[in-house]
Amino acid sequence: MRCHYDDQIAVYRCARSGEYLCLDHARLDVVSVSTRVRLPPLPVRAAQPEDYDAIKEMALMYWGETEVACFDQTYDVLKLPALLAFSEDKLAGMLSYALEGDRLIIVMLNVHPEFQGRRTARSLLAIAEREARNRGLARMVVATSNDDLPALYLYQRWGFVISEVKPGAILAHHGREERGFASIPVRDEIRLERKIA
Numbered sequence: 401m402r403c404h405y406d407d408q409i410a411v412y413r414c415a416r417s418g419e420y421l422c423l424d425h426a427r428l429d430v431v432s433v434s435t436r437v438r439l440p441p442l443p444v445r446a447a448q449p450e451d452y453d454a455i456k457e458m459a460l461m462y463w464g465e466t467e468v469a470c471f472d473q474t475y476d477v478l479k480l481p482a483l484l485a486f487s488e489d490k491l492a493g494m495l496s497y498a499l500e501g502d503r504l505i506i507v508m509l510n511v512h513p514e515f516q517g518r519r520t521a522r523s524l525l526a527i528a529e530r531e532a533r534n535r536g537l538a539r540m541v542v543a544t545s546n547d548d549l550p551a552l553y554l555y556q557r558w559g560f561v562i563s564e565v566k567p568g569a570i571l572a573h574h575g576r577e578e579r580g581f582a583s584i585p586v587r588d589e590i591r592l593e594r595k596i597a
């Protein structure tokens with residue numbers, strides 16, 4: 401899926417126009433709760449070995465690599481468990497995670513733009529939390545970047561709180577300034593956590 405305005409990969413879908421948008425052409429807006437359209441959620445299941453080609457394709461599409469640097473480590477989503485949301489046979493969303501000590505680390509979360517707006521990310525988070533609870537873990541953690549306002553919104557709406565900020569950590573990792581959501585410079589790693597009740 402390509403951006404409505406250029407040839408870049410679409411990461412979001414405009415909630416008003418339905419246009420597909422790359423990071424450069426996405427903007428943040430405030431809307432009334434009453435305007436939200438609720439479509440039924442998609443089913444989620446654990447990834448099986450045969451799913452990893454699709455996981456690789458999705459990671460490369462949105463991140464250009466399968467490795468994710470966060471929490472002072474590097475994780476490869478091809479070596480991690482994942483939860484997948486499907487629409488019929490098409491992969492709609494994925495949540496890759498690592499289990500370490502008392503925590504479930506959300507390493508990567510993607511939802512294809514055509515399946516946004518139907519609580520796909522929240523469905524994936526709910527199953528991840530169930531997994532963490534079943535394993536007796538104390539918390540879920542996630543790291544995002546300063547520009548990623550949709551992610552900061554999603555996680556805080558879902559009960560995560562900011563636990564740590566690493567100013568300049570992502571800039572140092574990239575070695576140069578990259579532009580993220582709405583062309584905001586990507587600089588800082590923001591860590592959030594949610595205690596498992």
Ligand SMILES: [Zn+2]
Binds near residue numbers: 404406421422423425
């Ligand atoms: Zn664009």
